[in-house]
Amino acid sequence: MIQVTPIQARRLALTKQLLAGARPRANTNGILKVVRDLGCLQVDPISVVARSHQIVLWSRLGAFDRAALDQLLWRDHKLFEFWAHCASIVPTEDYPLHSAMMRGYAKGDSPWSRRVRAWVKTNDALRRAILKKIRDDGALLSRALTEDGIEPADWVSTGWTSGRNISRMLDYLWMTGKLMIAGREGIQKIWDLTERVLPAWTPREKWNERAVVEHAAQRSLRALGIASPRQIQNHFIRGRYPNLNRALTDLEKANQIERVQIADWKGEWFIHADDAPLLNRAFEPRTTLLSPFDNLICDRARTKLLFDFDYTIEIYTPASKRKFGYYVLPILHGDQLIGRIDPKMDRENNRLIINAIYAERDAPRDAGRAIAQTIEDFANFLGAREIVYSRRVPGMWKGVRC
Numbered sequence: 001m002i003q004v005t006p007i008q009a010r011r012l013a014l015t016k017q018l019l020a021g022a023r024p025r026a027n028t029n030g031i032l033k034v035v036r037d038l039g040c041l042q043v044d045p046i047s048v049v050a051r052s053h054q055i056v057l058w059s060r061l062g063a064f065d066r067a068a069l070d071q072l073l074w075r076d077h078k079l080f081e082f083w084a085h086c087a088s089i090v091p092t093e094d095y096p097l098h099s100a101m102m103r104g105y106a107k108g109d110s111p112w113s114r115r116v117r118a119w120v121k122t123n124d125a126l127r128r129a130i131l132k133k134i135r136d137d138g139a140l141l142s143r144a145l146t147e148d149g150i151e152p153a154d155w156v157s158t159g160w161t162s163g164r165n166i167s168r169m170l171d172y173l174w175m176t177g178k179l180m181i182a183g184r185e186g187i188q189k190i191w192d193l194t195e196r197v198l199p200a201w202t203p204r205e206k207w208n209e210r211a212v213v214e215h216a217a218q219r220s221l222r223a224l225g226i227a228s229p230r231q232i233q234n235h236f237i238r239g240r241y242p243n244l245n246r247a248l249t250d251l252e253k254a255n256q257i258e259r260v261q262i263a264d265w266k267g268e269w270f271i272h273a274d275d276a277p278l279l280n281r282a283f284e285p286r287t288t289l290l291s292p293f294d295n296l297i298c299d300r301a302r303t304k305l306l307f308d309f310d311y312t313i314e315i316y317t318p319a320s321k322r323k324f325g326y327y328v329l330p331i332l333h334g335d336q337l338i339g340r341i342d343p344k345m346d347r348e349n350n351r352l353i354i355n356a357i358y359a360e361r362d363a364p365r366d367a368g369r370a371i372a373q374t375i376e377d378f379a380n381f382l383g384a385r386e387i388v389y390s391r392r393v394p395g396m397w398k399g400v401r402c
Contacts, residue, residue, distance in 0.1 A: 002260045002276060004226065004269075009262055010306045011283045011335050012225035016275065017296045018060040019332060021284045026064035028072055032079070034060050036091055039219045039236040040084035042293045045187050046315065048327035049345045049352070050382060053089055055291035055329070063381045074183045077199045081181045082174075085238035085298065095202050097219075100212045101240065102177030116172065125150050126169055131178065131193075139182045139192035142170060213247045216240070218256065222272045223295065224302075226260055229268060234299045265305070285334035287370040289341065289378055297330060297337075309337040309360065324358055331371060338363040339394075341375070345382055352384035356392035368397035 014020040018037055024030035034057055035041055041053040049055070057064055072079045079089050082098050090098060106116040120127060129150060134140055145166050170191060173179040182192035207215070220236040221227050229248060233241050241247070248270065251257045258276060260269040271279075290297060292313045297303045303311055311330060314322040325342030332338075342355040354375065379387050 002258055002271065002279070004260050004262050004271075004279060006262060006265065006306075007335065008279050009226045009260075009265075009269075012271075012275065012278055013296070013306060014332075014335060015278060015281070015283070016223060016225040019288065019296060020286055020335070023060065023062055023286075026061040028068045028076075028078075030061050031057060031064065031069055031072060032091070035079060035089060036093075037223065038295045039094075039223050040088035040090045040295075042085070042295075042298070043081060043087045043089060044293055046327065047187075049329075049343050049378075052291040052293040055289070056294050058378070058381050059288045059290055059294065059332075062377065077197060080197070084236060085234075086293075092199065092202055095198070096205050096207045097212055097215055097237070099177060099204075100207055100209070101237070102175065103206070105175045106172070120169075120172055123165065123169065126165060127173070130166070130169055130173065134179070134191060134193060139190050139196075141185060141188055141190055142166060143188070145170075145191075209242060210247070213241050213244060214251060217244060217247050218251065218272060221257060221270060222275060225275060225278075226262070226269055226271050227302075228270075231299060231302050232270075234302070235295075283335065287331070287333045287367070287374050289329040289374060290332055290337075291329065292327065294330075296332075303337075307337045311337075311340075325355055331367075331374075333364065333367050333370060336360075336363075338367055339371075343378075345384065346388075350383060350385045351388050352379040352382055352386070353388045353390075354393075355390050357389075357394060357397065358392075359394040359397065363394075363396075365396040371397060 011020065016037070018024065018034055024033045038056075041056050044052040046052070050058075054066065054069075057069065069079075073081075073089065078092050080092055082088065082090050083101065084090055084098075106113045106120075126147065130145055133145060137144075147165060170179065170189075174181070174191075177194055179191050180194045180197040181189045182197050183190040216237050217232055220232045224231060224235055227235070229244055232248075233239065233244055248257065252259065252270075255273055257270045257272055260271045262269050292311075297309075297311055300311060303309055309330065314324065314328065315326060319326075324340055327344075328340045328342050330337045330340050337360065339357060339359040341357050344353045344355060345351075346353055352375070357371070375387060
């Protein structure tokens with residue numbers, strides 16, 4: 001069994017997440033490498049400074065041309081949007097993995113699955129109308145689709161989706177693989193038939209459950225570096241690893257993964273056999289900022305274990321009760337999360353406003369200049385002509401204003 005220290009586990013995680021070492025080139029090949037290595041980029045509509053997936057790419061590539069990402073998504077179709085651990089950007093070469101979810105969506109025996117099937121059956125006229133409209137007219141924005149001449153039975157939920165029949169049916173057709181997102185106008189989705197979006201080279205083989213779990217477990221583990229079964233379960237295609245323990249046993253017998261013992265950490269830990277040699281490679285640190293939805297920190301319990309860093313996104317917390325701010329970005333410095341910034345992009349005046357910077361307990365006193373350079377690089381990526389700092393900057397990091 002491989003013996004590993006917590007520092008080695010943390011540094012391997014950063015290396016596998018492309019947050020240490022040489023940066024990939026900031027072009028289409030570099031973007032594709034990031035998405036392949038991470039498995040997915042979460043898509044989120046909030047854009048206080050930039051969309052989350054753009055921040056995740058910037059953290060790893062530095063300034064990149066957003067048109068290159070659009071090319072991969074909407075022209076080359078080497079990437080597409082689907083559900084990984086959340087709504088995400090994923091590689092088209094992984095289509096067999098994701099098409100398994102499309103085939104099985106809402107086919108279980110849970111009350112929710114039965115309710116979805118009943119609602120879709122009741123609203124079959126709406127389903128057929130949407131598909132016919134898109135088939136006849138080509139790719140369309142959601143707002144081009146109407147319920148005219150149809151009396152749908154409203155979808156009723158406990159949240160904010162009640163009555164949104166067009167949107168709910170589009171989501172169903174997306175999740176079942178009948179429609180794909182073919183482009184965007186801002187954050188608005190453009191829908192088209194899957195067969196008109198996917199390129200001819202897309203792999204189409206149908207994997208069974210066992211093949212999906214073994215493949216996804218390896219992708220999850222490789223993105224994490226070292227992980228427990230629970231952490232593998234919580235990553236990549238989160239929560240969709242039936243019979244994971246059997247898959248891990250089979251992968252271990254096949255010498256594709258190895259057990260790891262980490263000093264002072266309890267439980268089972270695994271590393272992919274191809275990554276074991278990286279444990280003794282020299283660590284090349286970097287300073288950057290992380291999206292609240294960054295793949296490195298999306299598992300909050302793992303983040304606490306690896307970095308002793310508590311992170312809670314406060315978007316849904318009333319302003320008066322927020323501890324740090326609405327959309328706070330953790331600061332990665334070397335192999336530690338040393339603080340966080342509360343930024344906002346003033347697009348009207350092309351200013352990046354830093355509402356506050358917070359230092360973690362025992363954060364290094366000499367990190368100010370590295371943080372300042374990182375914020376300047378981020379501002380340049382956002383197109384800000386000016387950075388405006390508040391007075392809420394730790395005294396030991398006064399050089400952050402340089």
